[in-house]
Amino acid sequence: MAGVFLAGTGLGLAYNAVSGNGISLRTPERAPYAEQVRWRLHREGQLVTLAEVRAVLEDGRTVLVDARASSAYASGHIPGALNIPVSEFHPDMADRLAHLPRSTPVITYCTGEACQSSVGLADWLREDLGFENVRVFYGGWAAWIGADGPLDTGDE
Amino acid sequence: MARPAIYAVLLRLVLGGVFLWAGATKIPDPALFAQTIRSYEALPLPVVHPAAIALPWVEALVGLLLIAGVWVRSSAWVALLLLFAFVAALSVGIYIKGNFDCGCFGPGGAGGSAVSALVKDAVLIGCAILLLRLRQASGAK
Numbered sequence: 001m002a003g004v005f006l007a008g009t010g011l012g013l014a015y016n017a018v019s020g021n022g023i024s025l026r027t028p029e030r031a032p033y034a035e036q037v038r039w040r041l042h043r044e045g046q047l048v049t050l051a052e053v054r055a056v057l058e059d060g061r062t063v064l065v066d067a068r069a070s071s072a073y074a075s076g077h078i079p080g081a082l083n084i085p086v087s088e089f090h091p092d093m094a095d096r097l098a099h100l101p102r103s104t105p106v107i108t109y110c111t112g113e114a115c116q117s118s119v120g121l122a123d124w125l126r127e128d129l130g131f132e133n134v135r136v137f138y139g140g141w142a143a144w145i146g147a148d149g150p151l152d153t154g155d156e
Numbered sequence: 157m158a159r160p161a162i163y164a165v166l167l168r169l170v171l172g173g174v175f176l177w178a179g180a181t182k183i184p185d186p187a188l189f190a191q192t193i194r195s196y197e198a199l200p201l202p203v204v205h206p207a208a209i210a211l212p213w214v215e216a217l218v219g220l221l222l223i224a225g226v227w228v229r230s231s232a233w234v235a236l237l238l239l240f241a242f243v244a245a246l247s248v249g250i251y252i253k254g255n256f257d258c259g260c261f262g263p264g265g266a267g268g269s270a271v272s273a274l275v276k277d278a279v280l281i282g283c284a285i286l287l288l289r290l291r292q293a294s295g296a297k
Contacts, residue, residue, distance in 0.1 A: 001230045001233045001234055003227070003230065004214070004217060004218060004221065004227060004230050004231055004234045007217055008210060008213045008214030008215075008216070008217040009213070009214065011213040011217065012209045012211070012213035012214070013209060013210070015183070016186060016209045021184070021185060021186065021187065022186065023186045023187050023190060023205055023209065024205060025206055025209070026202070026205065027190070027194075027201050027203070027204040027205040027206075031194065035187055035191060038187070038188065038191075039188055039191035039192075042188050042191075
């Protein structure tokens with residue numbers, strides 16, 4: 001019985017050491033803020049993984065919305081993504097999504113986990129514009145580029 | 157195959173399948189699982205991260221061994237021990253916070269509420285005990 005526990009623990013420690021998303025053995029007093037946000041999104045079923053974003057690029061039904069500044073968007077964004085730059089926000093930006101049925105699945109993203117614009121934008125799309133299925137790619141642009149995802153450049 | 161032997165295989169596959177699924181859904185994201193454990197408020201803080209690192213792999217390994225029919229007795233005992241630990245953690249969580257999403261099967265709330273998880277754990281404890289008794293009766297290790 002101890003052998004199963006030890007083997008499982010050994011595998012866990014080894015995976016934690018070599019995988020890109022390992023955590024420290026020492027538990028911090030409070031989880032980092034980004035971790036708390038990510039967990040809230042996960043518990044509410046709003047968290048989207050990199051693999052899911054790759055999949056929705058194939059299916060073509062889901063709309064991606066980039067929350068970064070327009071200059072960052074122009075220099076590179078996930079193919080097909082629309083831009084609603086939260087730092088330059090104006091309510092008229094809702095017009096950019098006016099043609100979409102409210103049932104359209106939407107995924108927001110921004111720079112990465114240090115950036116909370118994608119979460120705020122998702123709340124606005126859901127609560128103010130009435131989109132029924134809005135989720136967040138919290139890993140964002142950093143995760144996309146880190147995984148060598150394809151990109152488009154230029155304005156919308 | 158004698159009927160008790162068929163029952164033992166079925167119990168192995170059910171218990172193993174559940175443990176493998178439970179472990180595999182948590183392995184890719186230990187940070188999220190650490191937050192889930194933290195939310196239970198049932199474990200001392202220093203144990204949270206080590207548990208988040210080790211537990212999914214122990215679950216997955218128990219599942220694999222049960223399905224493969226290797227070290228069945230040891231694996232069933234570990235499963236039983238883990239299930240009792242889960243029942244204790246869920247009970248503490250329910251006592252502190254009322255019913256909540258258990259996070260038993262990783263992202264998306266696939267494990268259902270804490271109360272439904274308690275019921276499922278009770279059924280799985282029954283499966284593990286029955287499996288151990290059948291193995292004991294047949295003299296298998």
